[in-house]
Amino acid sequence: MAEVRFNIYRLNPETGGDGRFQEYKVECEKGDTVLDCLNKIKGEQDGTVTYRMSCRSAICGSCAMRICGHTRLACSTQVSGLLEIYEEITLEPLQNFPVIKDLVVDMKAYWEKIEAIMPYMVPDAGEPVPEKERLQSPEQFDTVFEVATCIRCSACVSDCTSLEADDKFLAPAALAKSFRFAGDSRDAADKERLTELVKEGGIWDCVRCYECTQVCPKDVRPAEHIIQLREKALNNQMEKSVGARHVLGFMESVGHSGQLDEGKLPMFAVKNIGAKISMVPIGIKMFLKGKLPLKHKPIPGAEDVQRIYKKLEGE
Amino acid sequence: MAMEEEVFSHDLLIVGAGLAGMRAAIAAGEGLDVAIVSKLHPVRSHSGAAQGGIAASLGNSDEEDSWETHMFDTVKGSDYLGDQDAIEMMVKDAPGVIYELEHMGCVFTRMDDGRVAQRRFGGHSKPRACFAADWTGHTILQVLYEQIMKRRVRVYEEWYMVSLIVRDNVCRGIVAYDIDQGKLCVIRAKAVLFATGGYGRAFKITSNAHANSGDGIIATYRAGIPLEDMEFVQFHPTGLWRQGILVSEGARGEGAYILNNDGERFMTNYAPEMMELAPRDLTSRAIQTEINEGRGIGGQDYVYIDLRHLGKERILERLPQIHDLAYDFTGVDCFEEPIPIQPTAHYSMGGIPCTMEGQVTCDPGNTPIKGFFAAGECSCVSVHGANRLGTNSLLEAVVFGRRAGTAASEYAKGEVLPELPDDANQPAREEIEWVLNNQGSESVMAIKDDLQTSMMENCGIFRTEEQLKSQLATISKLRERFSKVKIDDKGRRFNTDLIGALELSRLLEFSDIIVTGAVARQECRGSHYRTDHPKRDDENWLKHTLAYRTDDGPRLEYKPVTITTYQPEERKY
């Protein structure tokens, strides 16, 4: 291979100021990963370039960063693959985190959110602790194994669009971690966990953009597990939150008429009168723009949708 | 750079947050002020990279299994250098610690009846590896950290332990450097427990993390305590070619083949009974012999591990990480093609001498260093002797982490904080100031590269006196070069350039000990194979090495092996 241009985000906390990009040229060999090149830059050109790394085998979760605009692990990203698409390689720190230095971010808030979800198994206190292992079927193992493989690299948190809008959102890593227990046949604290999770900043604040699932280097699929938690919450009759009512309203509307009534949905989702009234101005705006027809035109196939619903409900 | 000093104190201070360190913290229990110092966030510890399994004679897959068989396999695997009282303790504790992990919430792959599944592993005569697909270390590491969060144990995270404070055979604390803030601090403690892990980074091809640089063993050594059996370095047979990243023995446990250029399962010539599941020392030598004799693939320095006949479903169920690692790091799709592999420096049998309760000792008579404990890969109890069996070291970390944690907390309960000497932080402060201010021309990376390449060549799977002596000379030249090292980053915050230089100084120092021990030991035992002394020599060498630090390099003494049940015999597989 040849000389490759790296454009690296630099920020020195001691001199302060805004971050800037610095360019380095590296002789790359076939098989080199982004981390190999960073090590060459640090070792041969500029020892001040700072990043985290340890295992270099995609398991310790230290080296997640934005590589050419996408969050990935530096140690498992091949330079040759990037060069098929990009002319130069840009490296930036994770988003949604304060930067400490260059590519190193402050993970404090990340861990605080993990700590907030009761991140350990709570077995049934009424059951005596067995002498040997608690039994678990292969299927029950499968249910939680996928989330158990999260390496806490934070790629999902970096690319979370809900978190970008609201820093109170627990974000995908903590929510998936919650499913690690809520989904475990040996855990008995479902109610307690879900009661917290349906609050503001919890499972209903995910906008289901699926960025987390797409970006996860270990295929943990956080978004899918957030949905599993929502199902659990609804199965536990936790239907009061706006998010839950939104989903129920959606079902109600589509089930009833085979199509979605965007006007009724928010009215169903928020419960108290004050909140309903506060939505009037936006309702008027929608009406004036023609987004709130008084009567919905029936759309072809609506009956089929209704039939599907009936069938599913019957099951 | 001016370094102000801050002093903290705790009852029990644990250095290292892998399986051993965190299990120790949990064992310490309540009513005691316990803290952990770790240069990595706990979940980034290299225990997480362990794939294949953790041993215990649960008898789930084979009712015939027993602690006695587990003990015999381990003693034999150790080439009779393991201390049999400690091995007996470990294998008896094993089922209990697995059930504890399971009760904490650890996930394990299950049998249809819901019990923990168990598979075969090299050198074990029964299927006794408990596992979570090929993510075993990771899932245990997570569950232990969950318990640390639950117990709200204080963790000094991303703090680098620089030195250990010992005076008059009493341990008084450590000196540690807060990487983020660039501050040097003294942490006093009634008891200190080292669980700083392995140190395979002296070798070019290794399965170890960059962080595995031997900081704990060298802090111990520099405090005047000897290190035990350092010449025994395990090469794992199957590292990804050129990368060293591990292809777990679990792959062979599930039935994978190793093949040479002729497509031959050559293990039939080396271990006709156990074949691919022979112990690691033997299998690595077999692979290296094939390579040396020109039967590597295309005559090159690798052979194949072939998983194809296991089928896609089995691979995805039991070895999903291997599939991804092979794909991401060598571009090989193991459903369709065999994976190129070569032996990789993997595990360090030697370390800080200690008793079964983790009490560190400092001479052949086992004189204790009061208040100083060790557990996990940095320690040498010794349960692995000259060659560790796969799945026995996660077990060791958990069993002895727990035992040492209990013993250290018992000790701390009866003590007051020992007095600090006046100059407690002086060596650490001087070392850091020296690295920051040294005006030389040598780079950390260049010296490290030369060290790793030369260790691989001269102190690898096959060793001769000539090679080893030339390696001693090489190391001494490299240390000379290190005295002219210069780093670029002079800053205070998150200075990884500085940490890299500190780590290199430790790599150089322990490499010297490994090679010195290897020159002296004129025999073949376990992982230590001297082509110029091709036999095991129980008469002269059935003993542990102790290496002491002197101004003229390591001075060696020896201590006897504890043999209780099994007399040494020839090892055949």
Ligand SMILES: Cc1cc2nc3c(=O)[nH]c(=O)nc-3n(C[C@H](O)[C@H](O)[C@H](O)COP(=O)(O)OP(=O)(O)OC[C@H]3O[C@@H](n4cnc5c(N)ncnc54)[C@H](O)[C@@H]3O)c2cc1C
């Ligand atoms: C790739 C791989 C696969 C493996 N697979 C298996 C397997 O399947 N089964 C098995 O039994 N064994 C396996 N092993 C071996 C086993 O994983 C290790 O021996 C074991 O995990 C070591 O645990 P530990 O707690 O002693 O150390 P580690 O988990 O390495 O932890 C060391 C800790 O010390 C800290 N530390 C180090 N230096 C400092 C310092 N200066 N200051 C502060 N903190 C410091 C680190 O931050 C870290 O927290 C494998 C090893 C490797 C490399």
Ligand code: FES
């Ligand atoms: S260095 Fe460990 S995940 Fe990349």
